[in-house]
Every structure is written in C-alpha cells, then in structure tokens.
Amino acid sequence: MTTETYSSNAVERSRLNNRLRAMVTQENLITLVVALIVAGAVIVPLVVLFVSSFKVLDPAGWDTTWGFGNYVTMFTDRIIPKAFVNTLIISSGSTILATFLGVSLAWINARTNCPGRSYLEPYNLIPFFLSPFVGAIAWHNLGEPQTGLLNNLAREVFGIEGAIINVDNIWGVIWVTGIFFAPLVYLFVVGSLRRMDPSLEDSARTTGAGLFRTTMTVTLPLVMPGILSGAIIVFVTSAGEFGVPFKLSAPYGWETLTTQIFSKAVGDDANHHMGAAMSMALGIITVFLIWVQQRYIAPRSFTTVTGKGFRPNVLDLGPWRWVAFGYNIFFIMVAVVLPIVCLIIVSLHPVWTGKIVLADITTINYVKTLMWWHPEAISAATNGIGNSLILAFGGASISMVLALVISYMIHRTKGFGVRMLDFLSMVPIGFPGIVLAMGVLVTYIQTPIYATLWILMLAYITRFFPYGQRNISSIMLAISEELDQSSRMAGASWFTTLRRITIPLLKPGLFAGWILLFIIFLRELSISIILFTTGTETLSVGVYYLTNFENEPLTSALSMAQTVMLLIAIYAFRRLAGREALTA
Amino acid sequence: MTMQEDTGAYLEVQNLVKYFGNDRAVDDISFAVPKGAFLTLLGPSGCGKTTTLMSVAGLHAIDGGRIRVGDVVYTSPSEGLFLPPEKRDIGMVFQSYAIWPHMTVAKNVAYPLEIRKVNQSEIDDRVAEVLALVGLTAEADKLATNLSGGQQQRASLARAIVSKPRLLLFDEPLSNLDLKLREQMRVELKRIQNEVGITSIYVTHDQSEALVMSDEIIVMSKGKIEQRGGPVEIYSRPVNEYVSNFIGVANLLKAKVRDSDGSGQGVVEVSQDGQTMTVPCQIGPGIGAGDDAVLSVRPENVHAVREGNGNDDVEGEVTHAIFLGNYVDCRVKWGDFEWKVIAHPRTRLKAGEKVFLQFDPEHTLAVQP
Ligand SMILES: Nc1ncnc2c1ncn2[C@@H]1O[C@H](COP(=O)(O)OP(=O)(O)O)[C@@H](O)[C@H]1O
Ligand SMILES: [Mg+2]
Secondary structure: OHHHHHHHHHHHHHHHHHHHHHHOOHHHHHHHHHHHHHHHHHHHHHHHHHHHOOEEEOOOOOOEEEOOHHHHHHHHOOOHHHHHHHHHHHHHHHHHHHHHHHHHHHHHHHHEOOOOHHHHHHHHHHHHHOOHHHHHHHHHHHHOOOOOHHHHHHHHHHOOOOOOOOOOOHHHHHHHHHHHHHHHHHHHHHHHHHHOOHHHHHHHHHOOOOHHHHHHHHHHHHOHHHHHHHHHHHHHHHHHOOHHHHHHOHHHOOOOHHHHHHHHHOOOOOOHHHHHHHHHHHHHHHHHHHHHHHHHHHHHOOOOOOOOOOOOOOEOOOOHHHHHHHHHHHHHHHHHHHHHHHHHHHHOOOOOOOOOOHHHOOOHHHHHHHOOOOOOOOHHHHHHHHHHHHHHHHHHHHHHHHHHHHHHHHHHHOOOOHHHHHHHOOHHHHOOHHHHHHHHHHHHOOOOOOOOHHHHHHHHHHHHHHHHHHHHHHHHHHOOHHHHHHHHHOOOOHHHHHHHHHHHHHHHHHHHHHHHHHHHHHHOOOOHHHHOOOOOOOHHHHHHHHHHHOOHHHHHHHHHHHHHHHHHHHHHHHHHHOOHHHHO | OOOOOOOOOOEEEEEEEEEEOOEEEEEEEEEEEOOOOEEEEEOOOOOOHHHHHHHHHOOOOOOEEEEEEOOEEEEEHHHOEEOOHHHOOEEEEOOOOOOOOOOEHHHHHHHHHHHOOOOHHHHHHHHHHHHHHHOOHHHOOOEHHHOOHHHHHHHHHHHHHOOOOOEEEEEOOOOOOOHHHHHHHHHHHHHHHHHHOOEEEEEEOOHHHHHHHOOEEEEEEOOEEEEEEOHHHHHHOOOEHHHHHHOOOOEEEEEEEEEEOOOOEEEEEEEEOOEEEEEEEEEOOOOOOOOEEEEEEOHHHEEEEOOOOOOOOEEEEEEEEEEOOOOEEEEEEEOOEEEEEEEOHHHOOOOOOEEEEEEOHHHOEEEEO
16 A cells, blocks of 8 residues: 555656656756846846836935936926937937938939949948947047138138038037938848839839839838838937937037936936936837837838849939939048048147148057057056957857847747747847946946946847847748758757757858947947946047047047947958848 | 731831840841730740830830831930830830839829829729729729739739820730639730720730730740741741741651742652651742751641551551540651641540541641751
8 A cells, every 4th residue: 555655656756757857958948047147137227227217316415215206307407308309309300311311322222323333332331330429529520610620621722711510519410420320221221122123113114204203102112111110210229329419419508318317327416316217218218119110110011023034123324323423422421431531630630720730740649549558558548448349259259149049049949938038139129228228237336246347248238139139030030940950850959959050050140240249349338338437448438538538639549449440340240241141 | 928018007116126235135126016906925935025025115225226106206226216114105014013012003003194194083083994994993992912913913904004005015914823814814904905905015925825815926036036927827827947836736847848839839858767758738938949948737737547548648656645535636656756646536546556647738838947
C-alpha cells in the first residue's frame, strides 16, 4: 500500500520534472530574461517619470508634496506656454520645409532624368547622418548678422549694408531643422516612387493630363502615405530636437519645450519634477503622433500590379532637367558643403570676427580639443571624444545583440510574451531622447550608476535599440524560417543554430544596423545633455561646453572632428550596406 | 494580299524606326488603319509590339518615320514634330490595368473628362453611361484596389473610352487574366469597341485572341512586319514559313518550286528521306519556278484514306490516332517526317495502319522560307 502511493507519487513527480525540463529550454530561458530586461529598461523610467511629475517642489526647494501643481504651472508660467507655442511653430515649419525638400528631391532622383541623379543621391542623404546641432553651429557662423560669413561676404563683395540673413531666431531653427530632416522624408518616399508602375503615370498622360497635372494628381497621391509618415516623423523629431533651438533661438528669447526641460534638469533653476511634467506633456504628444503613424498611415500604402517589360520609368524633363539639377546642387550646398566649409574656416582662426584672416591661420583649436596630452587641452572636449567612442562601440554592440535576440524571439519562437515584447520595443520610438533621459535621470539619480558612463549607455540603448531591431526584423522576415528549422532537424541546438545559421544569414543587416547605431551614438546630444556629469561628457556635450563657455573657433574644431568621424562611418555604412539598405 | 491604299487611311504610320541603344526595336514599319477598324499587332514577346504602340501614344520619342491620325501629325522627327501624349487624344488600356488605387472607379473614369473641363453634370452622365456599357455600375464607388482583375480591366477600358478619343490603344490587356475570363473578355471587348466605333490598335502575343477580335492583323517579328491581312487571310494564306508556324498548326516541309503559272497556281517538289513527291498547290507571293520554298498544309487539309488513287499520293503509316469525339488527331509517318492529320471520326483510323495522304491544291500552299 505505502509502496504503491510512493511509486505513484514518484511517477507524478517525474512527470512534473519532465514538463519543467521541457519548459526550461535555452530558448525559453533567454526569452524570459530578455523580456524582463527590456520591460525594466523601457517601462521603469517612464513610470517613474509619470509618478515624479506629480510631486510638486515647495518654493524653498526642500520638500515635495503630491499634486497637479506642475501641470498647472505649465499654463501659468511666464515662459513655458510660449515655449510650447514656439515648439509647435518650429515643428510645423520644419515639417513643411523638410517635406517639401524631401519629396521634391526624391521625385527628382527617382522619377526624372535629372543629370547625375544617382551620383547626387548619397550627398542628398548626408545630413541624415550628421549632427543637426553642429549644423546649427555652422549656420550660426554663416548667418549671424555681425560675424556671419555670408553676411560679411555680402558686405565686402557686394557692398551691401547690414545683414542679408539672420539665422539667430525661430526661422533659423526651422531652416536648419528642415534641411537636416529632409532626408527622413526622402527615405520614406523614394522607394515607392522607384517601384511605381510607370503605366499609372502613362495612363494619366494619355488621357490628356500634362506632366505637372500627372505628378500632382497621380504620382504624389500614390506616395501620400509615405509622405505623411515622413512628415509625422519629422514633426516628432523636430519637437524633441534640443541642439538647434539651444544654439539658434533660446539665447535670443525663443525657448522651446526641450530647452526648458534642459534648464529644469541641470543648473540653478533645476526642478526635476517640473522637468518630468514637461517631459510627460511632450511625450504624450509624440507618442500619440507616432501611434497614428504606425496604426493608420504606415499600413495604407498602395499595392499595384506591376506590368512586365522594362521601360525606363523616368520622366523626360527636357531643358527643365537642368533646373532640377541646380536645385539638387543647391540643397547639397546649403545642407552639406557650406556648413562644413564654414566650420573649417572658423576652426582655423584663433578668434572669429567674421572675416577670413589668412595671416592668423592656426591649428591651436585642434590642439586644444583633440590632443589630450597637451597642457592646454580642454578636458570636456578630449573626454568627450573618448567617451563617445566607448559609448558608440559598446552601445551599438549591445544594442545589436539585444535586437538580434528580440527579433529572433518575435519572428521565430512565437512563444509566450512575444507580442508584449514587440510592443515594448516600439515604445521608445515614441519618446524623444530628452524625455526618456529625464525618466532615466529621475529613476537612477540615487543609484551608483548615476554619474557614470553606464547611465548614458543604458539610456542610449533603451532609446535606440528599436532601430536595430527593426533593421534585423525586416531581414528576418525575408529569410525563410525553414533554413533554421532544417538546422534543428539536423540535430543542432537552438543556440548552435543561431550561431551557425541565423547570424551568418543576417550578417550584412547586422553590420548595417551596427554602423547606423554607431553613427547615432557618436552624435547623440539630447540624452547626453541631461545625463552627463564632469568626466562623462560626450562629443556633442563637448561641443555644447565649448559653444557655451569657450569660443566659436574651438567649437568649430571639435564639431569638425565629430563631422569627420561621422563621414568616415557613413562611408563604411555605404560600402557595407549598399544603397538598398536605406532606400528600399 | 490586300494592301490598304494609304490615302484615306485614318491612322498612318510610315517608316517607323525606334532604337534602344544600338538595337532597332522597331525597324522601318509602315501601316495604315481605316477609321473605326480594329487592328491587331501580333507577334512573340520582344518583337517590338509595345514599342510600336508607345510610339503612337507618344510615351517615347521615335528615331525615324511619321505618325499621323486624321489630319493631325503626331510625330515626325525629320520635321521636328512631337506632340506630347496628353495632346494626342487617345485612350489606352495597359497590361497592368493602371487603375489608380487612390481613386474610386467612378473617379478613375471621370478623370479624362475632368482634364477636358467637361461640366460636372455631363461628367456624371457620361461616367454612368460608360460604366453601364462595361457592366460596372454597381462598382462605381468602390476603391479600385477592391476590384477583381477582370473588373479592373473593365474600369480601365471605361476610362479609355469615356472621352471618345480619336484612337484606342490596347497593350496585352487580357494577359493577366485567367483563361476563362480571357475568353469571355475577348468577346466583350470587341462588342464594346464595335459599339463605340473608335479606331483601335490592339497588341497581343496570343494568336487566337488576334483571330477572334481583329478586322486586320499585322504579324511581326524582330521589329519588322511579316504579313498583314484579315484573320481568314492570315490563317489560310500565310506568306511565309514564320507566319504559317506562328498562326495555328501547319505541316511544314522544305520544297522546291517546279512550276508556277504566275497566277498563283503551280507545282512543288518535296524530298524527304529519299522519297520524293510532287504536289500541285497555291504558290504564294515572292516565289517563282526554281525557288526554294516551304510547303505549308494545315492538318485539317490533309486527307488520310486507305485506298490510294494515283502516284501523287503519299503513302505513310499511322503512328498514333487519338479519338477526340468530333475528330481524330493522327500522326502519319512518311520517311523522317511526321504529318499532323485531322481525320473524320468515320474513317476509324488506327495506329499501325498504312494510309495514303491526299492534298487539295486549293488548300495546299507553297510559301517563302
Ligand atoms: N526601355 C527599353 N530599353 C531598352 N530596350 C528595350 C526597352 N523597351 C523594349 N526594349 C527592347 O526592345 C525590343 C522590343 O520590346 P517590346 O516592344 O517591349 O516587345 P513586345 O511588346 O513585342 O514584347 C525588345 O528586344 C526589348 O528588349
Ligand atoms: Mg509588350
């Protein structure tokens, strides 16, 4: 009797053991661990930010009470409501400009016989990879009324009185943000323009519509979902952009939400709870817009039957193609060439007065910002270079590993929690870096990782790993799952399959994603500016320090150093990823 | 061959030449179409049909020749004339239908009228009328992407004819449809074209489509015209081996013209694996006594009989006979050559039998190689 009970218990137990063992596979364990890490990294800062926004600091700055005070202040404050309006104006203006530029350039390159269009395309995309903050610094030196290079040239060469342009205002912010984000819109529309069935346009032509009418009533409406997606992304990105308004408008009386959040995060005026409330406000707007884009606009792209045959599907612009060419070159001039040339010129002067003085040309600014061993080196700059390289290498690598595992889980294992994971890895895309950084700041300020590079690394990865994940996911969807399954059939474990089959197949995509993140991290400003402390400056923080506390030539020198590093990375990206990686 | 008199033709294409790089996609083509006629360009893929059609539509510039419709010269490079497509007043139906996915069916169809600034009430009337004609009244307010292939094709046709253009162009409009729908649409398309009476050029690689629909057919190969004529003429009087082979099924043998009376009657000699036969036949254009030729006989024009009646008969062995109800599909071995023969079911031919083949001189052709 007792033995019987015993044995039946034993059977029970071993059955349970088997089930447990079946669940505790390499695969499920890793899924669980990763899901927990991602949930922690993404959700915790947002929750803490939310809670923190309801703590109101008393006037003395000692104690806090619970309440809606911070949200009330947003409407009653002297500056914040104006900052709201300015942010709206800047985002709207930049969106209009970037959409116009991006769509017209994509149309010229993809649909017309503009001369040299395939050579121009990579240069049209360069601003996408460079730092808008540096762009603002360069345009400040080009278009400042007294010391701006263009204004001085106009005075000297054409004898014009006063200034021809002034970019130190809200229009300057729109101008710089618009030209730097134009490639975003470009990338959203160029693929569908290229793939469009030419007979859709041909049939409009044969029914009697001219070139212009065909473009306006057929071509553009067909890519409208792409245009709208691009426009929304630009709007959201502009709203979260810190560097450009910080350089061009805040010092002259046009504060924005981001510059206000910054002033609440650091400095004399610091009030993290107020900053949290403003971050919540900004975050809610951007999350809503991104949600609209993902839910309603992205799925609405038109699919059409494509005819056979290979007519080259470009429009003959006749003599107008030279106008298109000139327009394209003009964009490259204002977005890439002029800013870089200006930075080089300014960086070679000991002080910048707006005039090129050949006799004064010096490399001292590069010595001070790059040569850390030099006695006159400025540590904010030299630290920044080292820290940014560490963050970019480490952050890109960790992000890609995380992205790989998550994509794998989403597209291959389809186990429990996968939908949750898919959602979690979308969330950070909805929040501007500065908002997420505020969340990370209030969450970890009391912990030992505050004031280390780790907090920066954590915030970088949390905010940007989704880009890597989408990069890998899109390739993974294109690779047949059967390739993996045959490896499992052949007797390989999940991990061996990942190492021997999946990763090698994904290699080109992994590299492309890695470099993209490397580039993003190397120029990152709006997270770093919230989370850095002395010793953990990054490249862009170094630029910020120099522009704030030193002079324009030093700022330009470090900006050039950053730009050169980014250009090298862009070159590597194009070599590895090819042009399809971005525009497909 | 009934060459159309060029004067008085409504559409006239003269010496059309179009290069892609160094390749002549269209190599000196001329033809003319009377008003209201339905002309088909027929040929295998890559022979230059689409290129010819695009040249008429103005979707690309041509390198030589002249295209005129009515009293309007569409293009003539030597005179420096090029009318852009939107000025040519044509309707075109594309292989991919090219229905604009961001508009409803009614909007698609109304588009040409809106371009022509027709007033709204007339637009509504015309659109309703044309949609009824193509049988899409119920689908008027659907988005184009919600239509089936056949419906998109109808919508595309409605859009092409709504403005009553001078010319209708079709580029393999039925080739994306499945067989059954294709056969049904052929008849329907032809009915609608008849009803609206617009001069049409139709491009296809499908010979049965061409035979069913056309008033006239132009058979093309490698950018050139091989033959032009009505469906019956093209089928029963092909001028060369290429056309005989491309249209329908034919027994084709190398031959030499023995005798030709100059009015189309004659005798050819065929040698095959040591055996020789002389066949009285029709002599096609461009060949005379002593020339090399190809003997072309349709399977239904070969008569297989058990009892021969003269030394002109060909004696062969039935290798197989497949009973298909209303006819028997036979192969008859004669030397190396296997004749395709369609026999009457009453003959009850069986594999292994010896038969004699007889030819009706009226339906036996000698054509250019
Ligand atoms: N846009 C083009 N560029 C270069 N060659 C072309 C182009 N379009 C057609 N061709 C060539 O011209 C020839 C005729 O093509 P096409 O008129 O499309 O043939 P079809 O419509 O009879 O199938 C083919 O050899 C094709 O390769
Ligand atoms: Mg074709």
